Amino acid sequence: MSKEAKEADYTHAILEIGKEKIQLSHPDASDFRFIQTKDFVEGKLTLIDFEYETPNGARERGTNLIYEHNGKYMYARNADMLVGMIGPTRPRVLDIVLRPSSVAGILALLFIAIIAGLLYGGCTHARMESEVPTEMWVGLSLILGFYFGHARGA
Secondary structure (H helix, E strand, C coil): CCHHHHHHHHHHHHHHHHHHHHHHHCCCCEEEEEEEEEEECCEEEEEEEEEEECCCCCEEEEEEEEEEECCEEEEECCHHHHHHHHCCCCCCHHHHHCCHHHHHHHHHHHHHHHHHHHHHHHHCCCCCCCCCCHHHHHHHHHHHHHHHHHHHHC
């Protein structure tokens, strides 16, 4: 089956689901129109336009949302309602750790921990000499200078 055929099947299926859900809150709804489907959060968000009768007898158009995630469909009359149903989304821990700004901080902390370990190891051997190689001190100075210089420029 081609991509276009799959999209057409999905559009038809989601429009039928949307009709059922919309008619629960607007029994007189008619003239349903598919507007669009987009990737949203971890699922798909579809907008469906329809016509309904207001309490004073006038006909108006409305747009409702159908959010599909893991085969489950959620109906929302507006964006606020949808956000309330989905709930606040939090970034995953791995996404936070792998941000460019986080990687630099993690490397700096790791480097400091290595130097502290070398210093601690040097101090516990009954001598108070620092056994940290000069290159490590230069690297630490470079990282700290970059880190604080970057923070000052931001």
